[in-house]
Amino acid sequence: MSRPTTDDLPGAARAWLDQALAEAAARPNSQGPISVWELRLAEAGRRCGPAHAEAARIRILAAARPDATALARVYFQGTAEERLAVLRALPDLVPGPDALPLVEDALRTNDTRLLAAAVGPYAARHLDRHGWRHAVLKCLFTGVPVDAVADLAERARGDGELARMLRDYAAERTAAGRAVPEDLHRVLHHADQEV
């Protein structure tokens, strides 16, 4: 999956983003009730336009280097678009499992954009086996392409419990007279591989 960039940002929006990045790098966690970089994160959509908003937000997060508390704050007080950017930025921002509650929150939603972002490289690295299996199953349920699941082949390989869950789901679909999603067979193929 190609990542969105800010390379082709128009002039005024580029100037705004450069300023926002400088502010974020300079004073990450200060200034009044709401830090400046948090305001910039919130308004990035209208400043940079929908096509560039996510990439701009990811760059602001990278510049601000928020600690776990600040990151959780901007996630839980963010719009769906802001949460999406936080989830995408996680692998580069948080080395350990501290941000797992954010991923788990996103996995509880039914917003397919958040689900797709939640099963990225950070989840592949830190989500426990039970949580990861349910995340994969939820992708199949909600129509999120499993291409969004990072390290799918590696994590699924030889996972007998995942294979059982997939076969049960396929049986349930068949019993209801419904098609089994093509993606299910793909994941099952990985799960049936020898370790």
Next chain:
Amino acid sequence: MRIFDPHIHMTSRTTDDYEAMRAAGVRAVVEPAFWLGQPRTAPATFRDYFDSLLGWEPFRAAQYGIAHHCTIALNPKEANDPRCLPVLDELPRWLVKDRVVAVGEIGYDAMTPAEDKALAAQLQLAADHGLPALVHTPHRDKLAGLRRTLDAVRESALGTERVLLDHLNETTVEEAKDSGCWLGFSVYPDTKMDEARMVALLKAYGPERVLVNSAADWGRSDPLKTRKVGDLMLAEGFSEDDVDRVLWRNPVEFYGMSGRLVLDVAATAPTHEGNSVLRGGE
């Protein structure tokens, strides 16, 4: 016919409504923050409500090709409850967000001193955040309520050209129009306005600065009232251009003052083919 419903509480509506609205021509909606039919008791429940107006609800709307924006405020009814009042201090965090296109609904319910304070504070917040304001006029004692509302607006930092007065009717339209504010009319099955009275008012006062909404919510209401007004306008001799002005261009111009309207749903729709409102497995 392209339709922008400038006031509808989609949180209370079903996916059937979204489907019917799309089929009727609705391409954009604004959902004002308001009362939920049952009093809330803590700021935390407002936070969750605001989050759903900026998360789940626009996602749901996008599934049906409808652009969803919202207005954020402490509504007048709950401004009277000291347990809810602290929400006022938290509003700035939401008022900076993308997709928030006005402060609202604010205004009067029972015209109490607490409502005076909340209205003045929130008109100021609108001015501070470069947002217009959606101000509803009270259900009871409406004309007196309109006059007190206009006093509050004139004392505020917000110009009347950045204020939309809603729930207007025959008794309040003239003074509202003279004030320079935008004019909102809610068309309901029983109360407020109906289609025929709405079209009569359009004939008498013209389509300038007029917005028509369904204000559909959890009560008896109809999310297709905007379309029904458009149809009756055409039947009564208004041009397609008049209809487009009232049902699309006027709301776009009013909420566009926020600089935050994104009407191209394709640009904001999920990257992936989302069917999660179907609960999966369908």
